[in-house]
Amino acid sequence: MRRALIACGGTGGHLAPGIALAEELSSRGWECKLLISGKQVDSILVQKYTQFKYEAIAGSGLSFHPVKLFRFLRDLLNGYRSCGRIIRSSGPELVVGFGGFISASALLAGARNGVPVAIHEANQIPGRVTRLTSRFASRVYLPNGAVLKEAKKDCIRNVGMPLRTEFERRSKGEAKRVLGFDPDKKLLLVFGGSQGALALNEWAKQHSRILNENQIQLLCLTGMSGGCSESATIDSDEAAQSKTIFMEFSEQMAILLSAADLAISRAGAGSIAELIRCRVPAILVPYPYAADNHQLFNAQRFVTQGGGVLCQQEEIKSLLNIALDMISSDEKRNRLTENLEAMDQSSSQSEIADDLERLATITKDGQKEALEVTQCQ
Structure with missing residues (x-):
């Protein structure tokens, strides 16, 4: 089974689109594990979506106040170690982040372990995590009109915000x-x-x-x-x-x-x-x-x-x-x-999933070719 690790905890604005993408990938046969925070909003929202696996990861917002900066660095290191362990044990083909402090640990660990990483930025002004991780991300999903100088142009895709399947207008x-x-x-x-x-x-x-x-x-x-x-x-x-x-x-x-x-x-x-x-x-x-x-x-x-x-x-x-x-x-x-x-951009999660599947396939084929060349030598 194909596996994806989705880092999306911290706020509803990060978690909800992560769940939406997980719903889309799951409908295509993927197994999705979501990395969330220990906040109350996360625990309440995920109760409805028992089809996914979850794991809470340490994380704190970035601040330059000495005490808060220490907490951020400590949690970043602990989160990085946890994500590395998860990646090595479950072998995901993709690591996807939706911004925020949880994404930073997961994307760094994914890149360090040779897994393609992608980040979705929903805001017109990309956040700190997006600016940092876009330097090594294989895909960066941005809303129309957003600019991100740190990302490679051929890695950028313009898409909207994924919304959960339940989010349909009623009478x-x-x-x-x-x-x-x-x-x-x-x-x-x-x-x-x-x-x-x-x-x-x-x-x-x-x-x-x-x-x-x-x-x-x-x-x-x-x-x-x-x-x-x-x-x-x-x-x-x-x-x-x-x-x-x-x-x-x-x-x-x-x-x-x-x-x-x-x-x-x-x-x-x-x-x-x-x-x-x-x-x-x-x-x-x-x-x-x-x-x-x-x-x-x-x-x-x-x-x-x-x-x-x-x-x-x-x-x-x-x-x-x-x-x-x-x-x-x-x-x-x-x-x-x-x-x-x-x-309205109704197909955002479908567009992202299509692109991620292509990315995973290209990466797997490339790794296979590299392995065959090494064996021939």
Whole structure:
């Protein structure tokens, strides 16, 4: 059986596309082992996908603070050793990384052990791990518009974000009913990715009554550390009732997004890909402290393509007016929805799997030829 090692832990934005690729490769007869972190978000998300093997690997984010830098180097070394052991014992034909600290150990170990390595970068500004490992990667998958000088040009492929097979758009009315919302009222979804976003959570809390007075239902995903999980019904001045729900996490993002008439979101690449797939017009509020400010560049491309609008966090006071204007105009949202349909890249995981299979075959044939030449000598 053909085997692949996929390093994708740390955040939902890394783990979800790793699972999507594993689903595609498994459908083609590959055995996939996923390397994840010890974080809670990883353990929750993988519970649904029991068909894969998992192993938690040590890893810490890169920081130049002395204590954190020591922790990063220690975990990188421990992760590298663990990945080397896994590679030597299981003999994968490919090692694929989806960015983040878990990928660094796996890709370094793969290259050291002579296994073809590939890395997928979802953001418009490639991260540190991608910049480091692209120097020796056999494949580097980048979104359209991204530039990476460190990678060899013949190794670069432009593809979108792999999405899990379950991620399909549902009927808006049906999705609202499943979640307990009124299908005849508009629904605003506020979320900050798997980690949550304190600024967006606070905004939702402060403006929930105004939204409900305007007959707008609200669903806010606070994230694991958001500190809020409640459901409330608020009476508006017009004696109608609209529902507001705050919840930490949901494994049903396809349903949540399908139900939403408008989303307010951070600008992580995974969140944007999911918004596009479910055709949800969005107001993107990039996390201002993201590495290399990559969320701002993600948001700018999304806006340029016509999927929504950008609101920087320092301009968050204007967010309510923007949201009310967009959600009240069916014409504006319909136009954005048409643009989102044109933006969708449904076959990303298939394109990546096709290319990886070619890479593995070429590598195996090359190794076989080299062995035959050595034996002849």
